Amino acid sequence: MLTTKTKVSLASLAYKFIATGRAMAGKNNCVTVRRRGLMWSLDLSEGIDFSIYLLGAFERSTVITLERLVKPGDVVFDLGANIGAHTLGLARSVGSAGRVFAFEPTDFAFDKLKRNLALNPELQARTCPHQVLLAAAPAEDAPDEIFASWPLEKDDSVHPKHRGRLVTARNATVDTLDRVVAREGMNRVNVIKMDVDGHELAVLQGGLATLSKFRPTLVMELSPYVHAEEHNSFAELVALLRDAGYSIQHASTWAPLPLEERELEALIPDGASINVIARCELRP
Secondary structure, eight states: OOOHHHHHHHHHHHHHHHHHHHHHTTOOSEEEEEETTEEEEEETTBHHHHHHHHHSSSSHHHHHHHHHHOOTTOEEEEESOTTTTTHHHHHHHHOTTOEEEEEOOOHHHHHHHHHHHHTOHHHHTTEEEEOEEEOSSOBSOOOSEEEEEOBSSOOTTSOTTTOOEEEEOTTOEEEOHHHHHHHHTOSOOOEEEEOOTTOHHHHHHTTHHHHHHHOOEEEEEEOHHHHHHTTOOHHHHHHHHHHTTEEEEETTTOOEEOOOHHHHHHHSOTTOOEEEEEEEOSOO
């Protein structure tokens, strides 16, 4: 299992090769391209963008998992949408009768999310983007900066392990999942994709009523070291899922995983993460 740092380092090497060739041809890092039937506005010096440009998708295994889970007519939440790497595919999967609610708190990524939605008008019409940070409780102010950029060019300000860069969230508001669901008058939430860099516990604490009422399937990243750095308890996250009636499986293999803190930590090397599917065994 590769650490995030290693993945970014490998992407940086590939980027240098391609960027050099583009520079020799008089081209810069900004491109508008079609990948897997979707239109994208990309900055090739950014890790997520470069992955879409080079491989056609970001975290292809997660894309495949979401395509298998999401059905036409579903209501789906994309928490930590970033530039829309999964949002656009989700909007395609839910069809004209479904809806996607995409949450991205940072100014940097939210602007790019809106740009990519605008390039796909049919998908934009069924997507509701929100510059909102979901938390355990509403608050007046969002954090000044949040990790949402993974630069492939040398940058001494990046995180030493996951190589992320802090960007501003000046225009974000802070709310809870339960409040959003109530305000929108939703009668179902089918799938929640969550990539919130160690804040999963807080997001789910603010969404306990939603979990209890709708029993959505969760697709989420588990990374114990990030939880520790954000002063969030990985053990409490595991206990919350277990108490809510959820079981988990590996998002790539769909193999069952133990919902026990120590056993999970033993499966995930320091500096790495795994994506899991969490399904509720209780009926709504």
